[in-house]
Amino acid sequence: MPATFDIKSANLSLVALQLKSDRLKDVVAELAGEFGPKGSAPDFFDQDAVVVDFGLQPHVHSRTELQALSRALTSCRLRPVAYRQAMPQQAAVAHELGWVLADEEPQKPRAAAPAPQTVEVVREVEVVREVVQEVVREVPGPATLVLDKPLRSGQRVYARGADLLVLAMVNPGAEVAADGHIHVYAPLRGKAMAGASGNAAARIFALSMEPELVAIAGVYRTSEHALAPDVQGKPAQVRLSQDGQDKLIFEPLKA
């Protein structure tokens, strides 16, 4: 046994960029528009590691093309580290860039898709195959993000590893997401996603519950079917049932 270190198995959560088009130029442009420094959500990522999923596309991108993609990801505050589902020639090019081969996504015991409505391309995956079966999640700390200004259609906020407290209305078309709880001391009319990275104990509170969509740890409900009359437009909370059924429970807040 070496005295100065141990080698242990570890696993890492990352986001995946699933390519839906083989035109990398378009991907680069759309990435910049969405998450780039001048995009609509420049702070969405925080130097997160990302795996590029080629989805077994037959098209082989050149080294320059992949480099351009890599630069685009970096400017979106993402760190490309791995690739998967690549054809063999593509794999060779990706290797040259120093990306490692990631395994296929293992079947997870529990749905923990973070914020499915936020971005289509984001998906969580473990790269290194597990030896230990337990999945260690970052526990959201006591941090809280407080917003005083109204969130209007098209705006979105994500409280990473924190609770989110909004003191003004969240309008239709706006999105709030948090790894912890979400409190809205005003009408909640947009989308709210609590426990975005899988915390099933997260809750959503609003002074007037009229959301387009609520989700907790990936379990969601849209406004297609009206909420119960004692909840709709009233002070209420949403939580996930803890009986393993993963049902969203809407309850009025009783003062």
Next chain:
Amino acid sequence: MARIIVVTSGKGGVGKTTTSASFATGLAMRGHKTAVIDFDVGLRNLDLIMGCERRVVYDFINVIQGEANLNQALIKDKQVEQLYVLAASQTRDKDALTQEGVERVLTDLGNMGFEYIVCDSPAGIETGALMAMHFADDALVVTNPEVSSVRDSDRILGMLSSKTRRAMTGAEPIKEHLLITRYNPLRVNQGQMLSLQDIQDILRIPLIGVIPESEAVLQASNQGVPAVHMEGSDVAEAYKDVIDRFMGQEKPLRFTEPPKQSLLKRLFGGR
């Protein structure tokens, strides 16, 4: 420094250009030197509404690209002293609008002694709309009493508070004014249109006026006369109220209740 007012909405066809024309005209009628600029590059309309389309030689883009100077491009209104129009280009691409260029034109107008500059924004949330709002001090958010217009106005309000110069430099935020156009109190009462309360409940910014739905607007547009000139019409009166409120006067809202119908009209089913 000139005060820069953007007339914006997100959604198209709600009355931005009509409002820009009447608002600018109204300011000039009160003796303020006013310029109104059409930012809708490629789809110019403002000159039609202002009735000066035959006098457009140089346009906004020409000035931005240095092909003409402001004195050549500004079209003096024939009815109101102190009112000048800067037309949009019909032939150029919207990418011809650059932030530096727009800033230079606005600064030059300020130096020429203009007190108010009204920027008529194009619909949408693309370059043209962003450029029109970027340097604004005030925003007139034009909204129709229907859901999609309210949603788009909400989106624009979000951009006003995040993507404009005042927002980016942390200066005092843009003053937002809600202007509801095409309001028909009768149809509101019948539940076909959103009410003032419904709209304000979502947007929650100060209301500067309500312009009633009226045939006078169409008539005015087709004649190339800003609606504020349609003497005796509800629309002209409502726009004048808007100017007064913009100038800081308190004015009660008008034209927000359905007109009382006479007994005869009710009996014989007049509209």
